[in-house]
Each structure stands twice: as C-alpha cells, then as structure tokens.
Amino acid sequence: MLKGFKEFISRGNAVDLAVGMVIGAAFTAVVTALVEKFLNPLIGGLVGKPNFDSFLEFTVGSATVQPGAIITALVNFLIVAFALYLFVVMPMNALNARRKKEEAEEAPAVSEDVQLLSEIRDLLKAQSNN
Incomplete structure (x- = not known):
C-alpha cells in the first residue's frame, strides 16, 4: 500500500x-x-x-426572498469571465500563436530526397503489413 x-x-x-x-x-x-x-x-x-439583489424582491412571512441575487451572481460571473478572457486568455493565445509561428520558421525544410525516401519507406511498411 x-x-x-x-x-x-x-x-x-x-x-x-x-x-x-x-x-x-x-x-x-x-x-x-x-x-x-x-x-x-x-x-x-x-x-x-452592478447589484440587482433587491430586483423583484418580495417577502414571505418574515423571510425576504431576493431572486435578483441570482442576477447579481450571473453578472459577477460574466465580469470575471470577461476579465480572465481579456487579461489572460487573449494574451496567452497571442503568445502561443507567436511561438508557433517562430517554431514554424525555425523548422528546417525536408529535402526532396529525404521526403522521397520517407514515402518509399511508408509504402514498403504498408505492403509488408498487408
């Protein structure tokens, strides 16, 4: 264990x-x-x-029911999601795109003879599997 x-x-x-x-x-x-x-x-x-807690507020006996608190929670969620997208996701996506572009530029091009040999190898492998 x-x-x-x-x-x-x-x-x-x-x-x-x-x-x-x-x-x-x-x-x-x-x-x-x-x-x-x-x-x-x-x-x-x-x-x-941005507080909607008292929106559509009503009382039942001595209890106060605030359905607007759900709207406030949803608005706060959207604000947090927007902030994360704007300040984290967008910059990270831009950074990843830049990194991929740099990697693509750095990747050496495969010469024709190496490409041809790779194709021949793949064909021979496919024939031997059949």
Missing part, C-alpha cells in the same frame, strides 16, 4: 496537480482584485452599482 502511494506521489500528475492548485489559489487574488477594484468600480461609475 505504501509503495503504491509513493509511486502515485512520485508521478508528475500529482505534483502538477498540486502546483496547479497553489497557482490557482494565488491567481484567485489577482482576479478578485481586478474585478472588485477595477472593473466593478468602472462599471459602477458608468451605469451604477
């Missing part, structure tokens, strides 16, 4: 998962600050505070 656990921990998957969790937790603070200290005040300055 301990041997199996040691192998599990030693594999890269567990370590990668742990590192991802720690980075994700640290990144949460960045996204929260971006949304709460930059985007929400910006939106609040333009259209008023």
